[in-house]
Amino acid sequence: MKKNLLAIMLIILVAITLVGVIAVVVVTKLSDPTSAEDKPSIDEIVQSSVEVPEITTNLAGNDYIKISFMVQTENKKAKEELEKRNFQVKNIIITELSEMKAEDLTGKKGKEKLQEALKTRMNELMEEGKVEKIYITSSILQ
Numbered sequence: 001m002k003k004n005l006l007a008i009m010l011i012i013l014v015a016i017t018l019v020g021v022i023a024v025v026v027v028t029k030l031s032d033p034t035s036a037e038d039k040p041s042i043d044e045i046v047q048s049s050v051e052v053p054e055i056t057t058n059l060a061g062n063d064y065i066k067i068s069f070m071v072q073t074e075n076k077k078a079k080e081e082l083e084k085r086n087f088q089v090k091n092i093i094i095t096e097l098s099e100m101k102a103e104d105l106t107g108k109k110g111k112e113k114l115q116e117a118l119k120t121r122m123n124e125l126m127e128e129g130k131v132e133k134i135y136i137t138s139s140i141l142q
Contacts, residue, residue: 048073050082050089054138057094063102064142069093070135071122078129085125092121102141111136 040048052069059065071089073079082089096117104110115134122131 045072048075048079048132050079050086051137052086052089052093055090055093055097057097059097059105060099060101065097065102065105066138066140066142067093067097067136068138069118070137071131072133072135073126074129074132078126078131081126081128082122082131088125089122092125093118096121105139105141111139 049070049072052071054066054068056064056066071082073082096114100114105114115136119131119134122134
């Protein structure tokens with residue numbers, strides 16, 4: 001009887017220790033700062049970004065816009081692909097803008113909506129990576 005009790009206590013002690021070790025490993029892996037998403041440095045952003053030169057196009061009303069962008073991709077392969085797809089990117093920008101009115105582009109929310117729409121459409125094209133963020137570098141609305 002004592003041997004059985006001693007064996008059961010030893011098994012319980014080993015099980016508790018094993019659960020503790022597993023918990024420590026899981027907690028350290030989840031809280032590891034290198035496993036979390038690191039923000040890229042400005043140099044990395046510039047190296048993976050494509051400039052879209054100024055585009056002038058009509059809006060849905062009688063207004064027109066001159067606008068240029070900087071498109072940040074997730075890596076250099078995505079940047080190279082986006083550079084090759086330059087004509088498609090310009091087409092996406094022009095078609096998106098042609099559906100918008102001047103009122104849609106005024107203010108912060110309007111510009112953010114345009115940026116999100118362009119990002120979504122460009123990511124539909126991408127095969128080697130994805131577009132992370134779109135920056136409006138100049139904008140003149142008339």
